Amino acid sequence: MPFLLKGVVVTIELTVMAAILAFIMAFIAGFARLSKFAIVRGITQIYVEIFRGTSLLVQLFWVYFVLPFFGIELSAMMTGVLVLGLNYGAYASEVIRSSILAIPKGQTEAGIALNMSPSLIMKRIILPQAMLIMLPPLGNYLIELIKSTALVSLITLHDLMFCGTMINNVTMRTIEVYSLVLIIYFLLAYPLTLAIRRLEKRLSAGRL
Amino acid sequence: MSEIVTETSNNGIQNFEPIVRYQKVSKSFGDTEVIKELDLDVAPAEKIGIIGPSGSGKTTLIRMLMTLEKPTSGTIEVDGELLWHKRVNGNLVPADEKHLRKVRSKVGMIFQQFNLFPHMTMLRNVTEAPIHVLGLSREEAEERAITMLEKVGLKDKLDQYPRQLSGGQQQRVAIARALVMNPKIMLFDEVTSALDPELVEEVLAVIKEIALEGNMTMLLVTHEMQFAREIADRIVFINGGTIIEQGPPEEIFENPKHERTQNFLRRFNKKN
Numbered sequence: 001m002p003f004l005l006k007g008v009v010v011t012i013e014l015t016v017m018a019a020i021l022a023f024i025m026a027f028i029a030g031f032a033r034l035s036k037f038a039i040v041r042g043i044t045q046i047y048v049e050i051f052r053g054t055s056l057l058v059q060l061f062w063v064y065f066v067l068p069f070f071g072i073e074l075s076a077m078m079t080g081v082l083v084l085g086l087n088y089g090a091y092a093s094e095v096i097r098s099s100i101l102a103i104p105k106g107q108t109e110a111g112i113a114l115n116m117s118p119s120l121i122m123k124r125i126i127l128p129q130a131m132l133i134m135l136p137p138l139g140n141y142l143i144e145l146i147k148s149t150a151l152v153s154l155i156t157l158h159d160l161m162f163c164g165t166m167i168n169n170v171t172m173r174t175i176e177v178y179s180l181v182l183i184i185y186f187l188l189a190y191p192l193t194l195a196i197r198r199l200e201k202r203l204s205a206g207r208l
Numbered sequence: 209m210s211e212i213v214t215e216t217s218n219n220g221i222q223n224f225e226p227i228v229r230y231q232k233v234s235k236s237f238g239d240t241e242v243i244k245e246l247d248l249d250v251a252p253a254e255k256i257g258i259i260g261p262s263g264s265g266k267t268t269l270i271r272m273l274m275t276l277e278k279p280t281s282g283t284i285e286v287d288g289e290l291l292w293h294k295r296v297n298g299n300l301v302p303a304d305e306k307h308l309r310k311v312r313s314k315v316g317m318i319f320q321q322f323n324l325f326p327h328m329t330m331l332r333n334v335t336e337a338p339i340h341v342l343g344l345s346r347e348e349a350e351e352r353a354i355t356m357l358e359k360v361g362l363k364d365k366l367d368q369y370p371r372q373l374s375g376g377q378q379q380r381v382a383i384a385r386a387l388v389m390n391p392k393i394m395l396f397d398e399v400t401s402a403l404d405p406e407l408v409e410e411v412l413a414v415i416k417e418i419a420l421e422g423n424m425t426m427l428l429v430t431h432e433m434q435f436a437r438e439i440a441d442r443i444v445f446i447n448g449g450t451i452i453e454q455g456p457p458e459e460i461f462e463n464p465k466h467e468r469t470q471n472f473l474r475r476f477n478k479k480n
Contacts, residue, residue: 109276110323110382114337114389115313118305124340128327 007163008184014077014149014159015188018084019142025089026138030096044093051090057151059083064155076157080149088145092138099133100126132203139196143189150185160184224251226285227425228273228393233282235268235449242268244449245282252392255419255426257436257457260446261472266429269446270395273427274317275308286311287392316391320398322378324370324385330357331366334385342389349388356384360414376407380414387418394418396428408432415439433476437461445469 032044051059064079074082103126111121153162164181168174228250235243242265250256258266271277273284275291283300284291291311293300303311325333334353338344344352357363360380370378379399386394396415400408412435419426419439430436436443436457443460445453445468453466464470 104323106319106321106323107325109274110319110325112276112312113274113315113317113319113386115309115341116337117309117341120340124336125325129325132327 003167004160004163004180004184007158007160008188010077010158011146011149011160011188014080014084014152014157015146017081018088018149019145021081021085022088022092022141022145025086026092026096029089029093030100033093033097034100047086048090048093051087056083056087056148057154059087060151060155076152076155079155080152080157080159084145084148084152088141088148092141095134095137095141096130099130102133103129128203132200135196135200135203139193142196143192146189146192147185224249225288226250227252227254227287228427229285230269231283231285233272233279233284235265235272235277236280241280242449243272243279246450248444248451250393250425250427253423253425254442255440256428257440257443258427258429258446259431259433259436259443259472260452264446265449266446267397270317270397270427270429273393274315274395275312276317287314313389314392315395316386316389316393317395317397318379318382318386318399320401322370322375322382322402324378324382326370329367329369330362330373330381333370333381334388337385338388352388353384356388357381359387359417360384361410374407375403376410379403379411383411383414383418391424393425393427396426396430398429398431400430400432431476433461433473445472447472 029044029048032040033048035041035044060079060083063074063083064076067074107125107129108121111125116125149159150161153159153165156162160181164177168177171177226249228248230246230248232245232247233243234241234245242263246265246269248269258269260266268277272279273286273291279292283293289311290300290303291308292303294303294307295301325336328336331350331353334356335346335349338349338352339346342349354363354366357366360383362377362380362384365373365377365381370381373381383399399415400411403411412432415428416435416439418424426439428436428440440457442454443457444451445460445464445466447468453460453464453469460469461473464473
């Protein structure tokens with residue numbers, strides 16, 4: 001059991017760091033996709049399509065096992081954070097982009113009529129409204145991210161899944177071990193679902 | 209299509225230094241030309257009612273003045289300064305954001321769909337720009353905002369959100385929000401068209417009050433003919449992107465010279 005808890009810590013670490021990277025990437029790429037410069041949009045599009053179009057597991061293997069041939073050696077943890085972060089960042093950038101586009105044009109126009117600068121309009125008018133739209137899908141991605149971290153056990157990172165498998169190999173109590181692992185993943189994900197729901201309620205105060 | 213020769217402004221108000229001047233302004237959306245080489249001078253404090261069939265270009269005309277649409281060609285001057293252009297060594301170059309913001313500060317606009325910020329209370333809707341654009345302190349901005357909200361009769365709704373108010377109330381807050389920036393020129397884009405009929409009056413009453421104060425230049429795109437007649441110094445009839453006829457309200461409404469104006473007003477009176 002203590003061994004399993006060590007795995008939980010690694011899973012949480014990995015999730016938090018990958019989520020932060022994903023969030024940053026999502027915002028950068030989301031805004032870049034709205035850029036007026038075609039080249040910025042193009043590069044971002046390539047990034048998004050590469051990570052969306054290939055398997056997450058293969059990406060992990062590729063970075064961990066292939067990159068060393070080019071002289072780039074990353075630890076299992078680094079690989080996990082990088083690949084998961086870039087991968088989910090690519091998906092989530094679509095959410096950022098589309099929720100900004102979903103805010104009616106009249107809001108921007110009202111801002112212009114009040115002589116607000118473009119950045120002020122984005123920060124105080126568009127984003128606060130877009131947040132509300134992006135929150136549920138971003139929450140979904142976050143929960144999916146937690147569960148996807150199990151894949152890093154395959155590149156030897158000692159996360160929850162890896163530790164579970166190790167214990168199983170020693171004890172052979174397959175039913176108990178994997179059921180426990182299942183429950184722990186649920187216990188990690190469910191509070192997040194609740195937290196996101198509460199945040200959503202708070203953000204929508206007075207609006208519905 | 210454009211066999212009509214635009215009458216130049218011989219409408220009683222003469223020899224003024226215009227606060228707004230459109231010169232040969234054209235605007236196309238793709239292949240459709242919605243404004244065609246239009247000239248229009250507006251005197252300081254003048255109230256102009258802009259009428260015309262839908263699709264005639266009247267909304268585009270004022271949206272260009274609010275910098276929401278960029279003219280395809282021609283120039284617009286506001287208070288002696290070019291709006292969309294800058295003069296650099298005697299040449300006209302497109303204006304940058306900084307220049308646009310400087311000239312734009314003299315113009316305000318009320319929209320058909322109110323466009324209040326749904327995530328802010330009424331008070332914050334009105335204080336947002338004074339605080340973040342004019343740089344007023346929160347106290348000062350709130351004081352000004354409350355004065356304005358009082359003026360439009362909504363002082364008791366400060367902490368409510370737009371959704372909690374009727375369309376008429378929302379539009380009145382939008383008026384307060386624009387007034388608090390103290391523009392010299394106020395644009396009204398069919399501000400009662402999205403309202404239930406019984407709510408139109410309360411909004412028109414507020415606009416009338418502002419008009420009667422006198423010193424604000426107002427351009428009103430409207431379908432409320434009676435209202436336009438009451439408050440406008442001049443009626444401008446637009447069709448097909450050009451000014452067909454303009455003059456004092458009595459003249460346009462009672463004795464329109466141009467056939468298109470006659471047809472438009474006849475159709476309009478029949479509908480109502």
